[in-house]
Amino acid sequence: MSITTIRIATRQSPLALWQAEYIQQRLESIHPDLTVELVPMTTKGDRILGTPLSKIGGKGLFVKELEQAMLEDRADIAVHSMKDVPYKFPQGLELKVICEREDSSDAFVSNNYHNLDELPVGATVGTSSLRRKMQILALRPDLHITDLRGNVGTRLSKLDMGQYDAIILASAGLIRLKLGDRIASRFEPEQILPAPGQGAVGIEARTDSPELDALLAPLQDEETAYRVKAERIITQTLQASCSVPIAAYSTITDGTLSLRALVGGIDNQMIEASAEGPAETAETIGTTVADSLLAQGAKEMIMALGTES
Ligand SMILES: NCc1[nH]cc(CCC(=O)O)c1CC(=O)O
Numbered sequence: 001m002s003i004t005t006i007r008i009a010t011r012q013s014p015l016a017l018w019q020a021e022y023i024q025q026r027l028e029s030i031h032p033d034l035t036v037e038l039v040p041m042t043t044k045g046d047r048i049l050g051t052p053l054s055k056i057g058g059k060g061l062f063v064k065e066l067e068q069a070m071l072e073d074r075a076d077i078a079v080h081s082m083k084d085v086p087y088k089f090p091q092g093l094e095l096k097v098i099c100e101r102e103d104s105s106d107a108f109v110s111n112n113y114h115n116l117d118e119l120p121v122g123a124t125v126g127t128s129s130l131r132r133k134m135q136i137l138a139l140r141p142d143l144h145i146t147d148l149r150g151n152v153g154t155r156l157s158k159l160d161m162g163q164y165d166a167i168i169l170a171s172a173g174l175i176r177l178k179l180g181d182r183i184a185s186r187f188e189p190e191q192i193l194p195a196p197g198q199g200a201v202g203i204e205a206r207t208d209s210p211e212l213d214a215l216l217a218p219l220q221d222e223e224t225a226y227r228v229k230a231e232r233i234i235t236q237t238l239q240a241s242c243s244v245p246i247a248a249y250s251t252i253t254d255g256t257l258s259l260r261a262l263v264g265g266i267d268n269q270m271i272e273a274s275a276e277g278p279a280e281t282a283e284t285i286g287t288t289v290a291d292s293l294l295a296q297g298a299k300e301m302i303m304a305l306g307t308e309s
Helices: 014-030 064-071 130-139 152-160 171-176 210-219 222-238 279-295 298-304
Strands: 005-010 035-040 077-081 093-098 106-109 124-126 144-146 166-170 201-206 246-253 256-264 270-278
Touching (some): 005 014, 014 077, 014 201, 014 210, 130 144, 130 246, 130 256, 152 166, 166 171, 201 210, 222 279, 222 298, 256 298
Parallel strands (some): 005 035, 005 077
Antiparallel strands (some): 106 166, 256 270
16 A cells, blocks of 8 residues: 555644645655645643743653654654754654754844844843853853743744843744844854754654655755764763753764764853764764763763753
């Protein structure tokens, strides 16, 4: 029996819908006879948007309902921002493809200032990401970092209402929502190292679906897949939840993959490691970097931060 329809389980935030529609369009243009439908749903993570993510059980809350829908055959695939996907997949589901990466940088967004250097002493910067917070404070220890949650649009309106002098968002999200003109400046990876997988979209589906796999395969971007694989080894090896400040970013130049990772601890302590090698050895490179972080005490730093709720 051949597949005629693919159902995409999706959250209903503008960014999630953009991602699902992007995959819908790509699949329909590669396979003109295929019908691709969206199955919109609300996740627990969407229902409790006011609570800090690290206090309510983490990013997994945004994917659980989507995964349940696939396991119960109410949907066939889910499209994720790779930075939001926990490293562990439930029994019966797996990551199928990783698509070409958008700009993976973090963006400085402000109505009054061009970049971090321009901010006056003691200015207020909005972000709920511990990864962004630790790196901003390393650059500008005087700044006040305050919580900022919600969809990209919500975060921008909080900035516009004057609650913050600046906020930090992923460039990719803004560009996808055609809000790229809100980016005052992009951070270089040397200033703020991105989250593992930032800017890349991936597709999850049931393991027992070779025919579906064949339909999805053309969406894979090999370079992005190697990069994201290397970056995600860090979170996986350290078994880091989203309440751990962790950054990992890689590039590929002439077939050589270079990976750098950071882990933060209490009192703005920060350790880092890097390694490089042939892109095909992405996993080994990831393991090398993770082992170096472990040798520097990453596990102990993470434990000292407190356990995941
Ligand atoms: N944490 C929310 C989230 N998840 C994915 C993106 C967009 C960027 C991406 O796809 O990596 C964003 C917004 C942001 O961090 O500003």
